[in-house]
Amino acid sequence: MTRTNLPPAPLAPNDYSATPAGLTINSTLVANGAAITGADFERTVLRVTNTASSSGTVTVRAGDSTAAWMAGQGDLTAPVAANGETFIGPFSETRFQQSGGRLHVDFSTGLTGTITALRLPHRM
Secondary structure (H helix, E strand, C coil), X not given: CCCEECCCEECCCCCCXXXXXXEEECHHHHHHCEXXXXXXXXXXXXXXXXXXXXXXXXXXXXXXXXXXXXXXXXXXXXXXXXXXXXXXXXXXXXXXXXXXXXXXXXXXXXXXXXXXXXXXXXXX
């Protein structure tokens, strides 16, 4: 199973931005999941919209790298209401870092909508 790359959209300090385009959550994304490669964990926030008529969940997987010494706390599973949206993050790399510095995200069956990774600026 190859995860779909989810590139983060950088947000600029002291500026504004239109909502960045996200990945469409479809059956392929539900089956394979998504990955943010080279994630900047403490500055990454996920925006998930659900266009399905029932609620779903998004799961950020606990890490498997040696840096993820807090991975024993487990996955983070966030609910997404029917026809709603949820923001998830920022994250701790000591809990969520996968090998290769990735962040892995999975979706419940039947979830449809979009996922957008936002990267917060370093300083204002």
